Amino acid sequence: MTPDLDQLRADLLAAIDASAGVDALEAVRVHALGKQGAITGLLKTLGALSPEERQTVAPGIHALREAVTTAIGARKADLEAKALAAKLASERVDLTLPVDRAAPGGVHPVSQVMDELAEIFADLGFAVATGPEIEDDWHNFTALNIPETHPARAMHDTFYAQPRRPQGEQRASAAGGAEAPSDDGGSATGAPQSARAGQSPSPSDGAGAPPAGPEQDRTAQRFVLRTHTSPVQIRTMMTQQPPIRIIAPGRVYRSDSDATHTPMFHQIEGLVIDRGIHMGHLKWTLETFLKAYFERDDIVLRLRPSYFPFTEPSAEVDIGYTLEKGRRVVGGDPAKGNGGWMEVLGSGMVHPKVIAACGLDPDEWQGFAFGTGVDRLAMLKYGMDDLRPFFDGDLRWLKHYGFAALDVPTLSGGVGA
């Protein structure tokens, strides 16, 4: 090692360290390692040396080249990192600025509650059935043991319906110009599926009005907007062999309007027809369903004898509530504190005449039926106090009382959202 090399090394390393940018560094590199570079020059001298001399001198030169190369590489990486950091620093944005929010979609509370109820009743083995809303007099009244002159008809505030023009002149398509969507994709009111293995549902005429089928000769074809979901009982019993377990949710209509009554609302009907079904089963089913729906074990029910033409015996069912901060909260025994009873549903054992009207033998088959307001159940659980906004489509209300798309009621996740 000669003093010349030591000096050169020190000078070069200092120059590398001192280079302020990539260009300056490149100049140092050319000065040291370029074709005319100092180190390159030293390497060229080796060829003229004897092997012995070369062995003495070469390692020092090679080491110098190695050290300088490494230092240049390190300095280069360092400079590049600094340059990138400076560039990124210049790219800073104000992330407090707002972003576009996705439109707030949601599910209507009535739909949510219907899904909750379907989930609860599926666990009890109840299938979901539907029927037409423009219903004939026979299914809505007569078959349910409500003849023309029955005083109970007055309790129903019935809307009557009629075709606007003779059939055949109708524009089937909503859009006016489009051809009618085919109906081979299934109707809105197909036959309910059985919850039981091995039973195939029989076809239903349910979709349309006027109805085809055996009842046609029994009715004068007077149509009503169904006043309750009970005609689905009839349609189910006429098309399906017992045992039957169904719920039938849907729109119903009565000519009534105030804070708790609207001319259109939603009901859910339950029907069980089997052998040996009695009031005790009805009571258990209602208790189980209401406890599951409100997710409370302290639900207290009071069955009161009542009257519906299509059930015998009949009972109205009150649910106990307690007052919390001035609001009625379902649950708790009214006998034990501040609270009271609220009527929530009507029920009873299906009247033998109704079973017979559907072509079943009332001595063999019996069961219970119940009906309740879906909107009312929603109000009791989620705290709305006025029914009218349910059907207004007010986005503010829908946002306040609606449910997120993914709040799907499940038994494992809880039916309440």
Added chain:
Amino acid sequence: MKITLGWLHQHLDTDATLDTILDGLTRIGLEVEGVENPGEKLSAFRIARVLTAEPHPQADKLQVLSVDAGDGPLQVVCGAPNARAGLIGVFGMPGATVPANGMLLKVAAIRGVESNGMMCSTRELELGEDHDGIIELPADAPVGTPFLAYAGLDDPVIDVSVTPNRQDCMGVRGIARDLAAAGYGTLKALAVPVVEGIGEGPDVRVEDAAGCPAFHAQAVRGLTNGESPDWMRRRLAAIGQKPISTLVDITNYVMFDLGRPLHVYDMAKLDGGLVARQARVGESVVALNGKSYTLNGGETVIADNAAVHDIGGIMGGEHSGVSATTTDVLIECAYFTPEAIARTGQKLALTSDARTRFERGVDPAFLDQGLAIATDYVLRLCGGQASGVTKAGSPPTDLRTITHQPGRVASLGGMDVTEDRQRDILERLGFAVGDDWQVTVPSWRRDVEGTADLVEEVIRIEGLDKVPSTPLDRPAGVALPTATPEQKLERRMRRAAAARGLAEAITWSFIADDEAAPFGGGAWEVVNPIASDMRVMRPSLLPGLLSAAARNIKRGQSSVRLFEIGRRYLADGERMTLGIVFAGERSPRSWRGGKAQGFDAFDAKAEVLALLEAAGAPVANLQVMDGAGDVFHPGQSATLRLGPKTVLASFGVLHPTTAKAFDLAAGVVAAELYLDALPAKRGSGFMRAAYTPPALQAVTRDFAFLVAEDVAGDQLVRAVRGADKAAIVDARLFDVFAGQGVEPGHKSLAIEVTLQPGAKSFTDVELKAISDKIVAAAAKVGGSLRA
């Protein structure tokens, strides 16, 4: 139906408290809807004696009294002219509120003299109109005791909801009978007076035996029709019946007491005898409500030689109604057939307390007693002389017999009740029970028709709270889906739409005529709508959603995205439909996006395709075709079809005229998905087809074609995609250009084609061949490769 506790006690011997009775009524099916004690407002008033009365030093018309209300003398200033020493009256202590004017009594100085309460007039206590002076009670009235109890005003009024099957409980006695059967006391015997009539009964006949099987009548002559006694007036007033005159009050009292409607005719107004007959077409009668009713013919009426005097069993006529000058009356106690009454009442839209009872079926075996009780009241309260009784026709008094099966109480009612107890309950309710369980139904229980009814009688009296909860068996076998495919589709669509930022609305099924008109007018209408704008069953979901959108915009919402899933009502059925309406801004003005953006037809298309995809529809196979209809913008709307005929959806920009009709600005976008038209999912089982990923990567090639302006982009893409079905797996249009460099009347469409090689990579020759096929296919629809 309202009753009072005191009235109930007249029929029911019981120690039960009010609360026990209220609870009992509800327990046995006579739901208590409310209870109030109108006497409660008098609870702070006491009977008091005026000890001394001196002139007021400052006022001529006032006196200063010393009053003893049980706690020693109190100084009271009083302005009543009849106030004097020794008078016993009604005194309100400081703290009491005067019912008539709501004034709270306080210790106060009146013209400089302290007064410690008030002696009250009849009007101040709302007991009558008299305000000439303070109340004067008899000398034996117990001073210091509550006035309420003394006056018999402490009588709570109970509002009982009687279900339509229980006509027997539309009288106080029937309710008492039910309570007695349930163990809340003993039913007192009903005293039926024996009326000594003189001479023949009045001339009444039955011609319409179907509508009026029995018409009993008795005349009372030489009576005076004044004001009925206090006790009767008070009871009627308590249950909401305005006292009118003794004769009218008697008929009302007997009806509410015993469930037996009656009618009284002024004989001076009658022309000859009365006949129960069918009305003739066009006959009319002015009823007691002052309204004139024209009869269609066939209604059961009561008429004399000249006119109709009673719409049988519903309402009497004004002409022969009794008045203050009436001296001779004919009392009618008839049985009208429920179905006939119901039909007539419905037809005339006429309700009355009598109709309510007759159409539910009054006790056909109670005519004789009912008439005797009524006549007895008339004789006692109005004087006069009774005639004999005429009984025209005969009521249907045959009793029904049912074979009871005691075991059904457990097998249907779910409750174990011993046979002895069952027998006891039925007998308490008036049923006759034979040793062989042949049960004879009492004449007043027309509603009991079979075993199920007897089961109800037993369990309602025993108490539904005693029915033990019994779990349903779990259905055998594997739990299958309980929702139909249609219901599952509906749920999936709902959640997909909500996830995409649409808010679910529920709108009315019925809409206004003018809302329905652009959508084909609708196939069904409500005959008796609740409002004229709720008359037509909607043929489309859009009118309801458009109205809702307009309301939201009016409330200041800048962006509205609504959807609804429900039925549209067509001539041939009810179809599940999903409607969408977008109004206002798609995106608001923003620092990134600049100006606010409106919605366009492609927003609707994107929404429809996304939802159809969520529904599992074969989206790639759908064709976009015209025909969305007149409610849409003719150039910015379309249908999506599966094959040429099956329309799955309509979408586009709304026609400005339609938007305006719903009070919306132009630029509203809407769509309707016909869920009933979606093809059912095929296939069964859970296994999917076997899958192997392609060995080689796909390659893409870009093509640009010139086509005439009116060539639909989709047409070119389809042609390209079909050019080589083995190699081409996708073709995607990514640019549309017209302008510089493109021949006028033409446009350039750029398409990215994705090619999937099989086992080996494409050779250049193969790629050239595919490319040629693509160019040839494009040429068939008028496309030429852009140079």
